[in-house]
Amino acid sequence: MPAIEIKGLTKQYPVRLKREAVNAVDNLNLTVEQGEIFGFLGPNGAGKTTTIKTLLGLIYPTTGEAYVLGAPAGDISVKHRIAYLPEEPYFYEHMTAREVVSFYAQLFGRKRADAARRADELLDLVGLKADSTKTVRQFSKGMKQRVGIAQSLINDPELLFYDEPTSGLDPISHRDIRDLIVHLKTQGKTIFLSSHQLTDVELVCDRVSIMDRGVLKRMGRVDELVSGGQVEIVATGLENGLREKIQSAAQHSEFADGRAVILQPDDDAAVGQIVDMIRAGRGHVVSITPKRKRLEDIFVETVTERILVSPTGGNGASANGNGASLTTSESGVGNAAASKETSKQ
């Protein structure tokens, strides 16, 4: 049983004073397996929070279905097994950190004393033991975020929805929360992580998806997405005839000061072809270096692709699904090639 299963989910919002609707999420299909950390990426307005709110039952889909731990989204029995940390969590500010976490613990049916005990344990875990009797009003953003993390762990959840958990935090808090996410994974938890911190996502996530204007643009394993990059071949001693041959065969090549820098797709045959040509032409291969892509490159490619191709070029969700009409692929490999071509134009 997958931890999350979304089938053809569309969420529309009516536009005021107009007869049309905006697709905040457009025909989304997604599966998250148990035990994985799934990165849910996208620029602002991509439909990430709308999707999370739908999965939590806070809003309802226009069409499509969403299942969480095998039950329809919003099912009350499943809420005993999940947790949610919203972006910039707000709490009752007159309460102390201990009272806040204890309040949430009581919502799981814990008695007052038991809830207070659990609150102490969790505040200790997130490093707020010394500040547990201070009111939340006195807390910095990072401290509030730690309270949010604490409240998300009350029920020892199987599945956690984290929406921008490290947003706006100082480096220490940032690292602590990232480490905590990794620690939760080692405990077998499933984490649905929405974040703009692409370095973190690349470090901790098993798979990622990239949303843009409500449409799922790309999805796949992080290692697969960031591979399939390019290989840089540096060579010397190339004669003019050989240079012309290489220029026509290589994906990209530059020649300067008797030195050639050639870029080929990360593919044995493609690299081998160039190396063979150099050797046959009595050139000298200085180095062959794989140029690994970063998740940030993939993300930028995916999102800027829309800006380059979109007839409107605007931001925001698509009206009636007409705006974001670019191809949607679950493999990501086919799209990667397509987006490269687009970015070259």
Added chain:
Amino acid sequence: MSTTWVIARTTVGEALRRKILNAFLFVGIIMLILTFAFSTFAPREELTLIKGMGLGIISLAGIFISIILAINLIPTEIEKRTIYTILSKPVRRHEFLLGKYFGAIGTVLINIGLMSLAFVIVVAIKPNQGLAGALPLFKGIAMIYLQLVLLCSLAIFFSTFLSPLVNFFLTFSLFVIGNLSSFTQDLAKVNHNPLVKGFFTAIHFLVPNFGNFQFQNPLINPSVVVEREAMLLMSNTIYALVYAAVLMILAILVFDRREV
């Protein structure tokens, strides 16, 4: 029920820290104490005046506290996004809504209780009154509280789909119309135009009859005797509770489908 209770308790804790509500409470108590200064009148008139003003002050402060509190409870939770973390826990929407409602009427009870305490002390220390003379006032205070329970239900029902500003004017208008219930009934009787007659009849039956709870007269004027007083108090109590329950059921039905 325990979840509802936890939310209600938290709502009371938060509401008691709201400065605007405390300002109404503070002004109410100060005005109640100031009624003590009416000693220039004859003792009988003085007591009539103090009792009349006291009940009026408690009612007026209670109305503002109830409306301002109830119209903001749900929208504030949505605006501040505290509702996200609560509803992502095993909390049913009706438990959340009822928790907020019980929190609201609990807060109103505490506020009314504090003002009543000041009022009863003011009356009790008057010559020939004592605690025994002040105790009957609790019948009037209880009726005011029931009126406010009904008012909170109305405001919370509207808060599930209206903005606080619109809710304020609508709830307040219905409170005024509901206090003129006998007047709308008379208008329905004397009018021969079926449309107008239907309109006033609909208002009379649909708008809560807040005028039912005005029980000040027999408490202020000892000459006024209410026949079957216990029956009247009982029927008013049942009326308030049933009407509040209907409003809360409607509120739950609306809130259950509301997107937050």
